[in-house]
Each structure stands twice: as structure tokens, then as C-alpha cells.
Amino acid sequence: NTRFTFCMIKPDAFKSDTVSDILLDILKAGFKIRGIKITMLTKSKAEQFYDIHQGKEFFDRLTTFMSSGPVMAMVLERPDAVESMRKLIGKTDPAQAEEGTIRKKFGSDTTHNAVHAADSYENAEREWSFFFSKREIY
Ligand code: CMP
Numbered sequence: 001n002t003r004f005t006f007c008m009i010k011p012d013a014f015k016s017d018t019v020s021d022i023l024l025d026i027l028k029a030g031f032k033i034r035g036i037k038i039t040m041l042t043k044s045k046a047e048q049f050y051d052i053h054q055g056k057e058f059f060d061r062l063t064t065f066m067s068s069g070p071v072m073a074m075v076l077e078r079p080d081a082v083e084s085m086r087k088l089i090g091k092t093d094p095a096q097a098e099e100g101t102i103r104k105k106f107g108s109d110t111t112h113n114a115v116h117a118a119d120s121y122e123n124a125e126r127e128w129s130f131f132f133s134k135r136e137i138y
Contacts, residue, residue: 005081005118006127011069012112019072025102029088035075035137043067049130065111073131082124085117
């Protein structure tokens with residue numbers, strides 16, 4: 001099913017108070033919110049979520065940051081959800097992201113880059129299952 005993706009607003013956006021601006025950009029791009037919650041990841045939960053990056057140079061930096069403050073997890077619906085969300089957020093490094101993208105507008109560096117979005121439909125399902133039970137998705 002190519003209508004759904006998973007997205008997460010990262011702790012830096014809470015710190016800079018840009019969560020509502022990011023949400024507006026997501027809604028303006030035509031996404032419907034089907035699940036949403038604010039929570040905080042423990043270090044071990046962050047390590048579990050980013051398991052595929054285990055062993056990489058930035059793994060500790062990433063998981064320490066992701067457990068340093070609140071995150072907002074979302075299930076989003078739109079045709080071609082994964083591709084259109086990746087396009088909306090822009091490249092991992094905000095300095096290299098295209099003008100108008102969320103990471104360009106609200107990110108600061110490769111670690112503090114405001115948002116995460118699933119890179120495949122398979123990962124999207126794995127990622128929303130990590131945060132949501134079936135009853136929490138409309
Ligand atoms: P995200 O979409 O959340 O998925 C993995 C994250 O790892 C990515 O966004 C970046 O924030 C982070 N990341 C990827 N590459 C690097 C890097 N070279 N240095 C620091 N963080 C990185």
C-alpha cells in the first residue's frame with residue numbers, strides 16, 4: 001500500500017519551537033494525519049528504532065540526540081506517501097537540502113535535522129508499529 005508513511009519530528013524542533021510550522025508544511029503538502037503522538041525515547045528505544053545504523057560512526061550521536069527530548073511520531077496518508085514525504089523533508093544534511101524543504105527551513109546539521117521520514121513502505125510499517133498500536137491509527 002503506497003498511501004501511508006511514517007514521520008517523526010525530532011527533539012531539535014521542540015527546542016526551537018518549530019513543531020507547528022513543520023506540521024503546517026506537512027498538511028499543506030496534502031498529507032492526512034492518521035496517527036499522532038508525542039513521546040520520549042529512552043536511549044535503548046532509540047537504539048532499537050535506529051537498529052539498521054548500529055555500528056556506524058554517528059550511531060551514538062544519533063541515539064543520544066533522539067533520546068534527549070520529545071519526539072512527535074506520525075502516520076501520514078497521501079498517494080505516493082513515502083516518495084512525497086522524502087521529497088518534502090529534503091536531504092539529510094540541511095545545508096544540502098533544496099530550498100523550501102523542511103530540513104532546509106528547520107534543520108541545523110546532519111544530526112539536528114528536524115525530521116525523520118521512512119525511506120520505504122516496508123520500513124514505514126515497521127516504524128509506525130514501533131510507536132502505535134492498531135487502535136491508535138485511524
Ligand atoms: P534519519 O532520517 O532520522 O535517519 C537516520 C539518521 O541518522 C539521519 O536522519 C541523520 O539524522 C543521521 N545521520 C545520518 N548520517 C549521519 C552522519 N554522517 N552524521 C550524523 N548523523 C547522521
